[in-house]
Amino acid sequence: MHLLSRFAGILCLMACLASCSGNKSTETTQQATTSRSDTANAEKSASTILFFGNSLTAGYGVEPSEAFPALIQDKLDSLGLNYKVVNAGVSGETTSGGNSRIDWVLRQPLDIFVLELGGNDGLRGIPLTETRQNLQAITDKVKAKYPDAKIVLAGMQIPPNMGKTYANEFRDLYKELAEENDVTLIPFLLEGVGGIRELNQSDGIHPTPEGHRIVANNVWDVLANEL
Known part of the structure; x- marks a missing residue:
């Protein structure tokens, strides 16, 4: 036992x-x-910031990680901010092309929409009425799809190749659109970069990696207030 x-x-x-x-x-x-x-x-x-633009947004001629949208993502991550950046830039895009593809892009839910288009319109001398109508149409579609989303419009300027009057009116239409639609304006996306040879690639149009870092700062100065 x-x-x-x-x-x-x-x-x-x-x-x-x-x-x-x-x-x-x-x-x-x-x-x-x-x-x-x-x-x-x-x-x-994670909140989504969608950059909708042309070759400047797409990062033509530089590594994807060197383009300003990617640098914005790096900044957000370094600050511990829960945001995801989506780069919807297409090289060569005009406002007309952007208006044609915006419906497809808006399948992606978003919280902040950064509109960077018009530069190619200006370089091609497209009538300003057409550029204005397309930018307005894109803005309207974003507001209709995501009424609570914040919209940031990236201002652009062009050399006076098409005449001083055209260049001045082109510059001013961004400010006017921002005011009319009550959206935030980046006064000039390429401030401190445009026209500076060492900050642009050999074409004199697209920023180098260092140029993109300055562009990212221009964007951040405005975008930070929208987060």
Whole structure:
């Protein structure tokens, strides 16, 4: 009997240890699952900033990580801000082309919409009435789809190749559109970069990596107030 009693005690102790081990394993699994769930929830809740533009936004001639939208993402990450940047830039895009593809782009939910278009219109001498109408149409579509989204309009300027009057009116239409639509304006996207040879590629139009860093600062100075 004494031997049987000792054997029963050993079995009881083994069962207890197995139970404790099982509880610990379950607890660890639950913690890991919770951690993954928290990470997934954080990713889902990230606000989206969508940059809609031409080759300047797309980062023509530089690495994707060197284009100003990517630099904005780096800035957001460094500050621990839960935002995701989407680069919807297409090289060569005009306001007409942008207006044609905006409906497709707006399938992507967004919280802040940065509109950077018009430069190619100006370089081609497209009538300002057409550029204005297209920018207005894009703005209207964004507001209709996401009425709570904030809109930032990137102002642009062009050399007086098409005449001083055209260049001045082109510059002014961005300010006018921003005021008429009550949206935020970046006065001149390429401030401190446009026309400076060492900050632009050989075409004299597209910024170098250093130029993009300055452009990113121009954007951030305005964008930071919208977060």
